Amino acid sequence: MPPELPFVDLFAGAGGLSLGLSAAGLAPIAAAEMHGDALATYVAAHEKYEPGSALQVFEGDLARHPLRSLRGEVAVVAGGPPCQPYSTGGLRRGIGDARDGLPLFVRAVREARPEAFLLENVPGLASGAQRPRLDAVVGELTALGYRVDWRLLRAADFGVCQRRQRLLVVGTRRGRFAWPEPTHGPGRPLPYVRAGELLDPERPVGEPNPALVTYAKTPDLRPSPWDGHLWNGGGRPIDPDGLVPTLLASMGGNKTPWLDGGRVVPTYHAHLLAGGAPRSGRVDGARRITAEEAALVQGFPPDMPWVGPRSSRYRQVGNAVPVRLAEAVGLALRAQLTGTATRVA
Ligand SMILES: C[S@@+](CC[C@H](N)C(=O)[O-])C[C@H]1O[C@@H](n2cnc3c(N)ncnc32)[C@H](O)[C@@H]1O
Known part of the structure; x- marks a missing residue:
């Protein structure tokens, strides 16, 4: 029986976004990634944490992969395109330009026609010289039949011990997306998670x-x-x-x-x-x-099967969406798409 809310993770990296969406009850059935170590980590983690479930892998440059086959197969297209430094002098718009993931994301939504999509990026895309780029992408996605909304979310507000802020763009075909309420911080049910709770100078974890x-x-x-x-x-x-x-x-x-x-x-x-x-x-x-400690801060499981040398592991970790942030947005998306939300501890 097909999973209830299958999704594809474009620009999958090591899979921080995917792990969070899985924790929220969505099911990863396909992933695209061009970096060998990141893809190997993603696949190893999928085998470990989603045993027995199939994964379609789009290896290499996403621009080379048509995604029409995903139509009817995925409920959600998710992805964090690379944070391309857009020039102020001109907007790069070329679909298939491997340096710019945004056109590839739009193309994937057009081809796969999911019920909803979730795009993650750097806050800078919503301000200053880059803002017209965001507005253009929102316009393109709206024209595909989605109600599109975006927000800057602080990872710490959702239990991540980090100052990281992320831009999240959500599109749904039906209804209005309700953003998750912050759970951590002053005046909220739980306090911020303190660094001292996760990291001990005297007890290193992983490769020094x-x-x-x-x-x-x-x-x-x-x-x-x-x-x-x-x-x-x-x-x-x-x-x-x-x-x-x-x-x-x-x-x-x-x-x-x-x-x-x-x-x-x-x-x-x-x-x-x-x-x-x-x-x-x-x-x-x-x-x-260490890279392993940075991974704990990002919310990856302690037994995450990282692949690649130290520098590559740091990059995979630093590139990731914090797992609990992705989970919070995933739960809200699940509630939107199914009419119910299941709190997964
Ligand atoms: C910001 S990271 C995504 C991190 C991921 N969302 C996570 O939570 O772990 C962007 C990823 O996109 C990959 N990438 C960039 N351009 C690509 C392309 N044209 N095709 C496939 N993957 C690409 C990079 O190798 C990188 O791993």
Whole structure:
């Protein structure tokens, strides 16, 4: 018997979006991905967490794959196209341009004609010079017969310990999509998940990251010790009582956030505020989080079968939609499409 709400994940990556939608009760039946390691991770995770269920794989550039065969097979087309830096000088619109996933997403919706679609992207697409691009895509999807709505959601509001914000665009053929209510944060049923609950400087999980944390020659002070640039590289220290900075696909080297095992951050910040001289050399007790720890922050299961070398695993993790954010939107979508929502713990 076919699954109730089958979906295809375009630009599947390692599958953060898919895992969240699965947790919400949707069923992944097809995935498209061009990066070998990410696809291998996705397939291994599918075999592990969806044993016995078939998966149609569109390998390589999605532009090469017609998706008409999915018509009638998928209820939902989901996907997080690559966050292409759109030029302000002109809009790239070429369908089949592998660098720009948005036309490929629109084409997939046109060909597969799902009941609904879910598009994920960076918040930047909804502002400034990129905003006309979003409006154009919304217009194209509306013309295909969908009621389209978009929102910026904070992952932390849905139980993800991260500052990450994402743009979600939802289209439905019938009815108006009701966005999920935030569950975490001040005034909500649950508090934000603190970094210290997930990450322990003394107990590393996974393959250590060799990129050292060193003091910046010219520190840039901010009111909070956890902001500003007191250290070299783009990776920020992680406040154990706060949220993890947004994890980037370019993590791995000195853009990787780090844990303050030597409890240096607040005291050094106070030292500088008091007019003390900048230090140099290595920060005592600091260590950058591993790809496996970054994956836990993104909400991947601890036994996730990652494939690829360390740099590739960091990229797969940084590229992902946090699983619980995807689950929250998935539950709302499921409620919309079936008239019921099942809370999956
Ligand atoms: C932002 S990531 C998606 C992450 C995924 N949604 C998740 O939650 O794990 C975008 C992915 O699209 C893939 N990609 C980019 N262009 C593609 C194309 N033309 N065809 C297939 N995959 C593509 C990249 O390799 C990358 O893994």
